[in-house]
Amino acid sequence: MELLSGADMIARFLQDEGVEYIYGYPGGAALHIYDALFRQDKVKHILVRHEQAATHAADGYARAAGKPGVVLVTSGPGATNAVTGIATAYMDSIPMVVLCGQVMSHLIGDDAFQETDIVGVTRPIVKHSFSIRHPSEIPEVLKKAFYLASTGRPGPVVVDIPKDMTAPTERYEYVYPKKVKLRSYNPVTRGHTGQIKKAVELMLKAKRPVFYTGGGVVTGNASEGLTDLVQRLGFPITTTLMGIGSYPQGDRQCLGWLGMHGSYESNMAMHHADLVIAIGARFDDRVTNNTSKFCPTAKIVHVDIDPSSVSKTVRADVPIVGPAGSVINEMISLIQGKDIAHPEALTEWWEKIEGWRAERQGKLYEPSNEGEVLKPQEVVEAVYRATRGEAFVTTDVGQHQMFAAQYYKFAKPNRFITSGGLGTMGFGFPAAMGVKMSYPDDDVVCITGEGSFQMMMQELSTCKQYGVGVKIVNLNNGSLGMVRQWQDLNYKSRHAHSYMESLPDFQKLIESYGFTALRVHTKEELEPALERALADKHELVFLDVYVDPHEHVYPMQVPLGAMRDMLLSKTERT
Amino acid sequence: MRHIISILLENEPGALSRVVGLFAQRNYNIETLNVAPTEDATLSRLTVTTNGDDRVIEQITKHLNKLIDVVKLVDLTEGNHIERELMLVKVKALGAARDEVKRTADIFRAQVVDVTPSLYTVQITGDAGKLDAFLQAMAPVGILEVARTGVSGIARGDKVLSL
Ligand SMILES: Cc1ncc(C[n+]2csc(CCOP(=O)(O)OP(=O)(O)O)c2C)c(N)n1
Ligand SMILES: [Mg+2]
Numbered sequence: 001m002e003l004l005s006g007a008d009m010i011a012r013f014l015q016d017e018g019v020e021y022i023y024g025y026p027g028g029a030a031l032h033i034y035d036a037l038f039r040q041d042k043v044k045h046i047l048v049r050h051e052q053a054a055t056h057a058a059d060g061y062a063r064a065a066g067k068p069g070v071v072l073v074t075s076g077p078g079a080t081n082a083v084t085g086i087a088t089a090y091m092d093s094i095p096m097v098v099l100c101g102q103v104m105s106h107l108i109g110d111d112a113f114q115e116t117d118i119v120g121v122t123r124p125i126v127k128h129s130f131s132i133r134h135p136s137e138i139p140e141v142l143k144k145a146f147y148l149a150s151t152g153r154p155g156p157v158v159v160d161i162p163k164d165m166t167a168p169t170e171r172y173e174y175v176y177p178k179k180v181k182l183r184s185y186n187p188v189t190r191g192h193t194g195q196i197k198k199a200v201e202l203m204l205k206a207k208r209p210v211f212y213t214g215g216g217v218v219t220g221n222a223s224e225g226l227t228d229l230v231q232r233l234g235f236p237i238t239t240t241l242m243g244i245g246s247y248p249q250g251d252r253q254c255l256g257w258l259g260m261h262g263s264y265e266s267n268m269a270m271h272h273a274d275l276v277i278a279i280g281a282r283f284d285d286r287v288t289n290n291t292s293k294f295c296p297t298a299k300i301v302h303v304d305i306d307p308s309s310v311s312k313t314v315r316a317d318v319p320i321v322g323p324a325g326s327v328i329n330e331m332i333s334l335i336q337g338k339d340i341a342h343p344e345a346l347t348e349w350w351e352k353i354e355g356w357r358a359e360r361q362g363k364l365y366e367p368s369n370e371g372e373v374l375k376p377q378e379v380v381e382a383v384y385r386a387t388r389g390e391a392f393v394t395t396d397v398g399q400h401q402m403f404a405a406q407y408y409k410f411a412k413p414n415r416f417i418t419s420g421g422l423g424t425m426g427f428g429f430p431a432a433m434g435v436k437m438s439y440p441d442d443d444v445v446c447i448t449g450e451g452s453f454q455m456m457m458q459e460l461s462t463c464k465q466y467g468v469g470v471k472i473v474n475l476n477n478g479s480l481g482m483v484r485q486w487q488d489l490n491y492k493s494r495h496a497h498s499y500m501e502s503l504p505d506f507q508k509l510i511e512s513y514g515f516t517a518l519r520v521h522t523k524e525e526l527e528p529a530l531e532r533a534l535a536d537k538h539e540l541v542f543l544d545v546y547v548d549p550h551e552h553v554y555p556m557q558v559p560l561g562a563m564r565d566m567l568l569s570k571t572e573r574t
Numbered sequence: 575m576r577h578i579i580s581i582l583l584e585n586e587p588g589a590l591s592r593v594v595g596l597f598a599q600r601n602y603n604i605e606t607l608n609v610a611p612t613e614d615a616t617l618s619r620l621t622v623t624t625n626g627d628d629r630v631i632e633q634i635t636k637h638l639n640k641l642i643d644v645v646k647l648v649d650l651t652e653g654n655h656i657e658r659e660l661m662l663v664k665v666k667a668l669g670a671a672r673d674e675v676k677r678t679a680d681i682f683r684a685q686v687v688d689v690t691p692s693l694y695t696v697q698i699t700g701d702a703g704k705l706d707a708f709l710q711a712m713a714p715v716g717i718l719e720v721a722r723t724g725v726s727g728i729a730r731g732d733k734v735l736s737l
Contacts, residue, residue, distance in 0.1 A: 119588060124599045128642040131587070148642065183737070184584065184645040308636035311629070 004174040006135035007036035007166035010099065013142045015042045016176040019070050021061060021437055022046070023054035027074025028114060029101030032166035034072075046437070046466060049458040051078050053430035055085020056456070059094050060431030063417050064392060065438035066221065068095035068149045075101045075163075076114030080121065084424060086156045087125040091421025092242060093219060095154035097145045102131070105162040119160050127155030132165045136172040143177040152187030153306040154219055188305060191322025191330065199277070199301040199318045200334040206275035207345035208297075208352075209235045212258065212287075213324075215242030215420070216280015216304060222325035223247065223413040226279065229332050234346060236353055238266035240281050242420040245410035250389075255353065259287040260557045261402045264566065264574075265356040267555065270295055271564035272352070279303040280324040283314040284421070293562035303327045360568070364406075365551070371522055376400060376475045376547040379526065380407035383445060383473055386530040391443035392417060392435045396428035396452030399481035402553040404447040426455030432470040433463060441537060445471045450500055451480045460513045460540075469538040474506060477549040485552045489567075506544040517542040576605070577631050578650040578657060578727050580735060581620040581638060585611065589643035593620060596641065602626065602634050606659070606702070606724030614737075617645065623702070623725045646735060654730040657701040660723045662687070663709070666716035667694040675715055682708045693718060701725075 004012060010033050014022065023046045026034045037045050048054045051073045058069025069089075073082050079100040089096045103112040119129045128148050130141045138161075145157040203209060217226050223246045230237050230253055237247050238258040247254050256263030258270055270276065276298045281287070283302075288294045291313055302309075302316035303324060310319045320327055340346060365377045380403050383391070393408055394417040395401040401418055410416045417435060419427040432446040453474055463470065483498040510517035518529045520543055533541040555566040558573070567573045583589050590609060597604050605623040612619050624634060631649065638644050650657070667675045667689075675694050679686055684698035698708055702725055709717065729735070 120591070123588075123592060123595050129588075182642060185642050306640070308633065308640055312633060315629075 002174050003171035005032070005036070005166065005168045005171050006132070006138050006161075007032035007168060009135070009138045009172070009174050010142065010161075010166065011036040011040050011043065012174060013139055013176065014070065015040065017142070017146055019043050022070045022072050023048055023057045023061075023434070024072030025051050025054060025074070025078060027078045027101065029075035029103060029163045030072060030078070032163065032168060033099070033101065033161070035168070036166075045072070046433075047462065048430065049461050050456070051081035052085050052426065053456055053459045053462070055082045055089065055096070055098065056424075056427050056430035057434035058096055059085060059089045059427075060394060060417055060434030061438050062089075062094050062096055062434070063431075064414055064435040066414070068097050068146055069434065071096065071098040073098070073100055074114070075103055075118070076116045079116055079118040083121060083125070084426075086122055086158065088419050088422045088424045088427060089156040090125040090127070092419065093154050093215060094156070095149040096156040097142075097149050098156060098158045100158060100160050102160045102162040104164045105133070106164070108162065119158060122158050125156070126158050129158040129160065131160040132162065135165045135167075135170055138165070139174060140177050140180060143180045144182060147180055148182070148185065152185075188322050189326065191303065191320040191327040193330065195318055195320045196327060196330050197334060199320060200331055202275055202299055202301060202318065203233065203277060203331075204335065204338060205341045207342050208273050208349045209233075209275040209277065209346075210255075210269045210273045211235055211237035211247075211277045211279065212240070212270065212281055213237065213243045213246045213279045214240040214281025217243055217246040217324045218280075218413040220280060220305070220324040222280070222323075222328050225325055225328040225332065229328050229335075232332065232335060233340065235277075236269055236350070238262070238269065240287055240420070241405055241418065243281060244405060244416040245413040246280075248411045249409040250411060257405060258563070260289070261406070261553050261555065263406075264360045264555050264568065265353055267557065267563045267566060268356045269353055271562055273298045275299050275301070277301045279328065280305070282309045283312065285313070288314060289557045289563055289565070290560045295563065363569070364554075368523055368548070370524065373521070373548050374523065374526065374545060376403045376477065376551055377407050378523070379473065379475060379545050379547060380404050380447065382526050382530055383447065384408045386527070386534055387443050387445065391415070391445045392432075392439060394418065394428045394432040394435060394444070394446045396446075396448040397423045397425045397482070398449045398452060399477070399485065399551070399553050400447055400449040400452075400475040402482075403475070425452040429453060429456045429470075429472065430459050432472075433459060433468050436468050436470050443471065443534060443537065445473060447473050447475065449481060450474055450476045450478065450503055450506070454500075457509070460510065460515070463540050464513050464515070467538065469536070469540050471533050472540070472542040474542065474544050475547050476503075476506070476544055477547050477551070478503065479549055481549070481551075482553070484549075488552065506542065510542040515540045515542060517544060520545040575627070575631075576623060576625055576651070578621060578623050578655070578725055579635065579638070579647060580650055580727060581622070581647040582612070582645045582735060582737070583609075583618050583620050584643040584645060585616050585618045586643055589618075590620070592641050592643055593622075593638065596637055597622075597624070600633070600637060602630065606722070608724035608726050621724070621726050645737065648729065648735050650727045650729060653733065655727050656730060657725055657727045658699055659702055659705055659725045660697065660699045661705045661708070662721045663696045663698070663712065664693050664718040665696060665712050666692065666718060668692055671715045675712070678708075678711050682711070684708065
């Protein structure tokens with residue numbers, strides 16, 4: 001039997017749980033824990049420069065590694081700084097455990113120095129939260145936190161730890177709990193077979209089917225099964241932003257992604273489909289546009305692990321509550337040896353889709369000519385080529401995010417890492433740090449905008465401290481481009497506060513941290529700059545790429561319209 | 575439609591706020607709310623009455639079920655059930671109204687549980703409709719104060735909400 005202080009139990013538990021990295025920032029209420037971390041060397045602590053970055057880095061790590069990201073912050077401002085990152089992880093269902101220091105238990109409620117009711121503050125943006133009431137509870141509560149964060153529909157879990165719970169003088173028995181049980185928590189492990197049969201019948205009989213898959217396939221590690229299923233059936237597939245890479249984007253059957261800025265062919269196919277097979281997607285408003293006009297002729301099969309996602313915004317004809325992976329496998333075994341009922345209809349459907357595809361071919365944007373200002377789209381395409389499509393790409397939020405999603409073709413899941421649900425500017429750079437730590441030998445590129453980058457650029461210092469070699473491609477349009485686009489479209493181009501009038505000299509800024517930065521103005525400069533940036537996998541390089549500030553993201557769905565109602569360029573619409 | 579949802583909740587600090595917070599956060603309405611411990615010290619029973627169409631009620635029960643602190647729940651309005659609420663009312667009782675209040679209380683099977691020279695305190699139990707009707711009947715006399723417990727309920731017959 002081993003006697004440990006609460007703080008040592010935490011450090012020890014993290015080791016026993018196999019945690020590699022913990023992202024954090026110290027402060028009074030967390031100092032016993034920090035001391036315990038100091039006295040061990042298995043769990044590596046990464047000192048960020050702002051607690052929000054700790055949560056985004058842990059989030060990026062979690063998305064790439066498929067394991068919970070772990071964060072440690074102090075009470076009060078430390079914890080409140082983490083809130084945006086917790087909300088980001090919550091909206092995208094990312095497993096994360098956030099350990100928050102808290103004031104001593106006898107001071108709670110007295111407005112003590114650096115006291116915040118962080119459990120209260122985060123209540124609507126966590127999967128669950130705990131407050132430690134006795135040091136001896138620590139191993140079990142932490143195990144529950146990791147279990148909840150990473151099973152079922154994953155999400156962030158906050159653990160509030162009053163300072164006296166970690167006092168070095170009080171020691172209790174420590175045993176690593178291999179398993180925990182929560183009587184009220186039993187995530188489903190498979191879908192209802194009768195429902196799956198019904199879905200498969202519809203699939204075999206469909207004339208104009210389309211798969212619509214989301215982040216649930218990615219987090220559920222179900223991409224391989226999905227690819228197999230889709231290819232056996234020969235159906236078209238579109239993914240959500242979060243589902244990018246759940247099916248190889250370069251494949252003929254993949255129509256790209258759907259929704260507000262989704263591809264023309266995706267949105268057209270959805271609108272005209274007679275069967276939509278949704279897997280691990282949640283029919284959110286950025287996908288459906290006006291739900292009353294959504295897919296007017298389609299029956300809907302909806303597979304999701306979270307019952308509350310099913311029929312939330314769009315009624316499912318065949319609801320299936322279950323994990324994507326096992327449901328997909330069951331579907332595969334049910335279609336084995338069976339043929340689709342209307343192969344000729346499917347052929348016709350594909351002809352229609354190919355027609356939509358051809359309509360927009362070569363019209364997506366106009367590349368720059370020699371010596372002209374670059375188009376953001378062609379920069380992303382160049383990044384794609386330079387990294388052979390194999391990089392991990394994180395983004396911030398704005399036009400650059402949409403261009404990254406549209407023009408980098410992801411062949412694998414977990415490679416496109418973006419804040420889809422919350423749309424958090426500032427996510428991209430710290431998330432890239434987390435990704436790089438789980439894949440140190442891969443290219444990790446953060447495609448950002450000058451607005452977003454400035455929200456988390458203090459992390460350059462973290463990268464310097466730990467030698468984090470991420471590549472930053474700053475699509476510098478000198479403005480809050482996405483805001484400006486909306487102002488062009490809806491406010492007669494009155495650009496209220498969407499300029500960044502006092503941008504720093506990014507090159508000098510980056511160089512002041514001892515990193516390399518290159519300015520890129522034209523096509524001729526672009527490829528050599530990318531080559532230089534990617535030369536050494538372990539070196540941080542920043543490309544400040546000046547792009548056309550007047551460019552808009554298209555297609556763009558018309559507000560309150562159907563899936564097929566889109567602006568296709570500044571002058572064309574459907 | 576009005577629904578009565580009864581929940582077995584972990585008797586943990588913060589559990590109640592998760593339930594109440596869910597209603598606020600998702601824009602669901604709470605008409606009445608009633609919470610108390612059960613025979614099992616680890617559980618409390620919470621009963622909430624709410625309004626909404628089928629889609630909304632489905633979402634409410636799904637989201638409630640997702641809360642880790644919610645162990646089990648039942649929508650009592652889906653089957654036969656007994657609904658009860660307790661109300662204490664202070665009403666003016668002067669002159670002729672004194673008898674009038676007493677008579678009305680008798681009709682409603684309510685009891686006068688406290689008396690002063692100028693008022694009666696009446697206790698009444700029943701479903702929410704009965705309590706509303708009593709208040710209506712008392713309005714002309716003059717209602718001074720109302721304390722209602724909120725609805726509590728239980729299924730009729732063999733059905734039992736337990737672990
Ligand atoms: C934290 C946060 N604040 C505000 C917004 C609203 N917003 C969405 S896109 C955008 C502009 C982003 O500008 P930039 O990073 O330069 O990207 P660009 O659109 O120019 O490519 C803003 C302000 C947001 N998504 N996140
Ligand atoms: Mg910009």
